[in-house]
Structure formats: C-alpha cells, structure tokens
Amino acid sequence: MELQVIWFFIWGLLWAAFFMTDGFDLGVGTLYPFLGSDETDKRKMINAIGPLWDGNEVWLITAGGVTFAAFPLVYATMFSSLYTPLMFILFGLIIRGVSFEFRGLSDSALWKKTWDTCIFVGSFVPALLFGVAFANIFMGLPIDGEGILHGNLFTLLNPYGIMGGVLFVLLFMQHGALWLCIRTEEGLQQKAIQTARMLWPVALSVLAVFVIASWFYTDLYANYLAMPLLFTVPVLAVAAFIGARIFLGKGRYFPAWGMSAAGIVATTFFGIIGLFPNLFPSSLDPAYSLNAMNSASSPLTLTIMLWVVVCLIPLVIAYQAWAYYTFRFKVEKEDFTY
Amino acid sequence: MDVVLLSRLQFAATTMFHFLFVPLTLGLSILVAWMETRYARTGDEVYLRMTKFWGKLFLINFAVGVVTGITLEFQFGTNWSQYSAYVGDIFGSLLAIEATAAFFLESTFIGIWIFGWKRLSAKAHAGVMWMVAIAGNASAIWILIANAWMQHPVGYTLRESFGGQRAEITDFMAVITQKFAWLTIMHTIAASIVLACFFVMGISAWHLLRKQHEEVFTRSFRMALVPGLIFSLFVAIQGDFHAVDVAHTQPAKMAAMEFHWETQPNAPSYLFAWPDPEAEKNSIEIGKIPGMLSFLIHHDFSTPVTGLKDIPKDERPPIALVGMAFRVMVGLGAYFIIACSIGWFFRKRLQEKTWYLKMMLWSIPLPYIATQAGWLVTEVGRQPWIVYGLMKTSDAVSPISTGQVATSLVAFIVVYGLLGLAGFTMIAKKAMKGPDLPEATETKA
16 A cells, blocks of 8 residues: 555544544533532542543644644645634643643632633533534635635534534533543432433434535545445444443443444544545645645655554553553542542 | 734744743653652652652643643644645654654653552552653653754755645654754753752742751752752753854854854954844943854864854844843853852751752742743744745745734733743642641552
8 A cells, every 4th residue: 555545544543543532531521511510520520531631632742743744735734724723722722731730729619610611611612623624624625726725714614514513522522421431430420321321312313414414515425435335434433323322221331432432433434534535625626635645745754654653653552551441440539639 | 013923923922931831841750750769769758748749830830831832733734834834744753753752651641640649559650750751851852853953954855746845854863863953952951950950949948948848848959959960060061062063053043142243263252242233243342252252162263253244134033132042041051050059068058058048949930031041042043044044934934814823822822821820820839838748648558
C-alpha cells in the first residue's frame, strides 16, 4: 500500500481514538450539571474521569500533530479556515482542563459554581463543535484554490452540520454515562444507568437520521457503492451500539462501554472511508479538494513518522491501558483528591 | 493593525504566558520526584509532607501550563498556515513526535500520580513522578529542537509541491542533533531548574522567617540550594558557548544583543547602551570595553564581528528590545550565582540570616523575568524571519481576516489574564498555608 494511503488511515484512526477516549470524559462533563446533584456526586463524577482525561486529550494533540506532519497542507487549510470554531474548542478545553484542578482549591460556593459551569461549557462546546466541523468536512467546505474559506461560523451551522454536532454530543453523553456506570455505585450509578437507557434510543435515532441524511448532503456513499463490502463498517457501528444496549440491560457495564467505544470508532470510520482519498474536500470545485496525494509530506517524512508511530503508539496504548486498569475500581470517598 | 502584527501579538502573548508555567514544571517535577524518592527509601514522613506540599504547587502550575500549551500547536495552523504548509514536512513531524514520544507519557502519568496514592506502593508512586519529570523534560527537548530549526534550519531542501514551494526533510539526524538545538536545550532546562530552585528557596524562606514547619522548609531550602548553585553557574558558562554559536549562525541577532553597528576588529562591548536605529548608531554608550565582543565570540581581539550596518535594514530585528532583554537576562544570571553562593556559605545557619531569607523571598519573580527576557532575545532577535534566512514572518500568516484575529486576541488576553490571576493566587494561597499536618499524609506502604 502506498505511504499516503497508510497515513490517511492513521490520520482517521487517531481522530477515532480521540473521540473514543476523550469522548467519554467530555460526555461526563456534559452530564455533570444534570447528574451531579450534590457535592459528593459531583466529586465522584470528577474523580471518575480525573485520572484519565489528561492522557485522553493528548490523542487530540497527536491527531493535530500528525495532520501537521503528514498532511501539512490540510493542517494549514483546515485550521485556518475553521479558525473561529477551533478557537471556541480551544477555549473550551482550556477552561475545562483547569477546572478540575482549580475547583478544589477553595470552598467558596461562587468559586465552585464558576468552575462547575466551566466543566460543563468546556465539555459541551468542544463535543458539539467537533461534530459540526466533521459533518461539514464530510459535506465539503466552500474553500477556493488558495485554501480560503468563503463563509463564516454560520456557514458551518447548516442543518447537516448541526445534526453532526448533536450526534457527537449524544454519543459522547451516552459513552460518558456508561463510564459512570462502571466507576460509580449506589445513587449516582442508578442515575447513570437511567440516563444511558434514556439516551440510547435518542442517540441511535439521530445516528440513523445522520446516516440517511449523509446520502443527500454528502458524497460519502460513492466509495461504498463502488465497493459494497465497505457497508460492513456502518453496519458494525449500529451493531456495536445495539450491543452496548444489550450489555447495559444485563448490567455488564464494562462490555457496554467497550461496545460504545467500538461504535464511536466505527461511526468515525463511516465518515473517514466515505471521504477517502479526500481529507478536506472543497464544495466549490473538486479540483480544490485536499487529498492524501496532493497534500502529503515527502516520502522520507512519511517513512520516519511511520516508524515513530509503529514503535511508540503500541507503547502509549500499553501504559494508557495500565492507567485504565489501575483506576478500574469504583470511586471511593477516600480517593477524593480534588 | 494588520493580521501579521495581531497574529504575532497573539502568539507572543500565548507563548510567554505558557512559559510562565513551563520552567517551574520542568524544574519542580525533578525536585518533587527526588523528594518522593527520599521518602520511598527512608520512610521519613518529613519527605512525604514535602512531596505533597511541593507536589500540590506543582499541580496547580502544571494545570495552567498544560492547557495553554494546546493552543500553541493549533495556532501554527490557525494563524500561520503559510508557514505550516511551507515547513510542515519538518517542523510538523517534530511536533508530532513530541506528542507521541513525550506528551502522552507526561499526561498519562500525571493522572496516575494525582490519583494513585492509595493504588500504588510508595516506590512505584515515586517512579511515576520520575516518569512525569522525564517526560516533561523530553517534551521540552522536542519542542526546542523544533524551535531551533526555525532559528537555524538544517537538513532540508526546497522542492516544488502542490501548494507551491516547501522545505522537505533530507537529513533527520542533522535536524535532531544540530548544535544550536542542544545549546538551547541545555540553556533552557538548566534555567528552568534554577527557576524552580528559587521558587522552592523563596517559599521556604517565607516559612522560615515565620518560624513555622521549620523541618520541612530547612530541608526544602537546602535541597534546592545545591542544584540552584550548580545550575546557575552552568547556565552562565553554557550561555557563553550558546552566544558564540548565535554569533556564527545568527549574526543579526548577536549584533542587536550587543548594540553593535560597525563590522570591525577589536569590537567593543558596553555595560549600557541605547540604540538609535534611524541614525544607525547608539545614542548612549556607557562602560565601553574595547575588544570585549571580539574576544567573547572569537576568543581573540582582532577578528571582526558583523555589525548591524552590514545587515540590510529590513532584515534587522527590533534592536532596543533585544539588547535590553539580553542585558536583563545576563544581569539576573549573575545575581543568581551570587545569591546561591551566599546561601551556600550560610547553609548551616539559614534561620539566623533573616536578611538573606528576605532577599530570597523577594527573589522569586527574578528567574521568571530572566526566562521571559531569554525568550524575547531568542524570538524577537530572529525577526523579521520566522525561519531564519528562509521565510519572513510576514509571508507566513494565514489568509484570515483582521477581525477574527483581533477577536481571538482579546479573548486570549481575557481568558489567560483570569487564568493567570486565579493560578498565581491559588499558588500563593497554598504556598502560604504550608504543608498538611503529619496525620493527614498517610499512604499505602
């Protein structure tokens, strides 16, 4: 396989890994004001994601870094044309990141409330805008041959874009609720179970509508029609979400969360496969589209980076798995560091 | 104001703010890991209290440092897209390697360290802190290699590609082993250790002056004093080698650092000077030492040093800012050596020397000023180039509107201002509160 093709899929895989890992902590952050009814529950929710969110967010840094390294032209065009939404995402992630540390530093009610709000806003806004951004990328953005976007934030807030945003928020909330089922007990766990049950039909319906709408709004299906075998990926996504619901019903929360993770990866790949070989398609003229071939780095850089990724990513997965294993227990009161 | 200036202001503001927190993270992580190692080895509760106290200050600082780092990576794409497309082949890969090789490790292990007190043995927990310290410093190394490539590009060739001409890598080893990078790395990491040592000594001095938690803070002070002295000497000596290299690779920066106009042998150095860029001379020159600049750079008096007049006007950096920042950095560097030497002399009777403790308390901000001045010399001194001699900053900017950058710049100033205020207030509050009482700090043995 050509280097550019391998890198296209590594690029997709890193975004999928980011949505799968940071997705549940963004989801918990979005659920935070709704499920965190008292101080104990709030601290349990923070502690459920506390040890892991920071490492999870690095998948975003890596996805961004790898876009920069492997497809510099995409990195340049994507981030400059999506300037405003990206700034909102960054501000969201900044205030969320410090909230966990800052919140516990004072007992003043106003102080706590401020950072509580930041946890919610900093989780909800990135989740929503990542969905909006990716739906718009699936659809193609009005970029010209110079990589300049003809439009603004409101161009992105079209029906399909908003649907993508809502879908991401719902999938992440569901994913986060399942994580809370694993790491909490008693009342909070009951609330998390109910929330996961309640979100499931909503999230799955929006997913179904999104998959159907993609037929009308995007060219994603061209690759699928050319190679029908690929339809297994969206089918797997749906199957995984159904599996998540079955395990949830049986009270087996870890497999349920695993299924939800697989579902998010497969949903991401539904889009990635449809995009191939484009990374950043132009809706003005296909000739302006940035694809794996015309925007890739030199073969030498792609080779060096491939070695880096092949050697280091398994190591990253290994120690992150150890971190997940270390914090597999239910959150206990004595773990209240924050 | 235009997009270039606004984007430069935004990048400068976000980088300098980020670098208010990074040096302490680099240096203090090592000190905390060392304290915790001593606890794990001896079981002495005082070391545990020290680890928890300095660890908490480390964590507040780390939180602000880490979240403000994210915006830096993304600003290359949002604000400097022409630059990103031009050098992504090299610069982008260095950032990507930083994330995979170091940042992952640091971020994953910091979570384990914060929440792992009851889940890991004392030795394993100390080991986790070492991983955080090593990964944090490794992360700095990769970022500085990337920065050094902007200062002194090597191992590349220019080729035509879809988006126009761009720099492509030809010799990866040359990029990661180049002298400029390693001189910068040694200077930055050593300066970070000095900063962390002054932070620890200053806060320890505050408590010693109040005669509280004396055991914790005498030990803390002494643990910071030794590396403080060693590394402040190291930074100064190594800084000289670094300056010699700068003179060869970036003559315009060196000329600006020294307010040096005429290319001449026996080039002088001034204790104080003020440049007049219009008249191409200095309006004030005090304390002229003839031949000093030639001697420092070439180790003899007769070799000429390139002056600003031999550099085209549009390729000269802002001279007054670079030169003043250089003097601030060097002057403070000298002060750090003196301050640590005095401490070494009094190390057995610190509590009696209240004037010295007060001096060290008030010295806390000084390494911060020195490291910021260091970055001004490095980054402003590189202007008008974004990649020295290869690409101008004005050609690197994104095709975005002034309004977008102006809005985000204001938002950054507000958000970062509040973060900085909250962060430093919390650090001061926790620092003044002192360590927890012994019974509050038990761990799994």
